[in-house]
Amino acid sequence: xxxxxxxxxxxxxxxxxxxxxxxxxxxxxxxxxxxxxxxxxxxxxxxxxxxxxxxxxxxxxxxxxxxxxxxxxxxxxxxxxxxxxxxxxxxxxxxxxxxxxxxxxxxxxxxxxxxxxxxxxxxxxxxxxxxxxxxxxxxxxx
Numbered sequence: 001x002x003x004x005x006x007x008x009x010x011x012x013x014x015x016x017x018x019x020x021x022x023x024x025x026x027x028x029x030x031x032x033x034x035x036x037x038x039x040x041x042x043x044x045x046x047x048x049x050x051x052x053x054x055x056x057x058x059x060x061x062x063x064x065x066x067x068x069x070x071x072x073x074x075x076x077x078x079x080x081x082x083x084x085x086x087x088x089x090x091x092x093x094x095x096x097x098x099x100x101x102x103x104x105x106x107x108x109x110x111x112x113x114x115x116x117x118x119x120x121x122x123x124x125x126x127x128x129x130x131x132x133x134x135x136x137x138x139x140x141x142x
Contacts, residue, residue, distance in 0.1 A: 015021070
């Protein structure tokens with residue numbers, strides 16, 4: 001497929017001397033020609049430098065905020081991992097660690113907890129202490 005390029009029309013003196021061109025020429029020549037002063041240019045340069053400095057500060061703050069929050073998150077995650085993977089201290093409080101009254105109190109509590117979980121609602125504690133036969137042995141559950 002051939003593409004055909006069209007040339008731009010050639011500008012001739014007759015085209016430049018037309019009525020519309022003379023009107024445009026008169027309008028443009030009637031415009032006030034302002035020459036830029038050095039003070040105006042200096043003021044413009046100061047404004048441009050201030051705008052560029054604000055942009056640099058904003059970029060610098062965003063970088064600091066991103067790195068600061070990343071470091072903070074890493075510190076929290078590290079301390080969390082450090083605390084979570086500490087060895088667990090041995091549990092104290094079994095009946096063998098106590099003496100006298102405390103040992104008997106803990107043992108009685110443990111027995112009553114077992115009896116309550118085994119007996120449920122259908123049998124009372126006195127029947128289990130007497131060893132009455134109720135269909136199966138509760139000893140297997142202890």
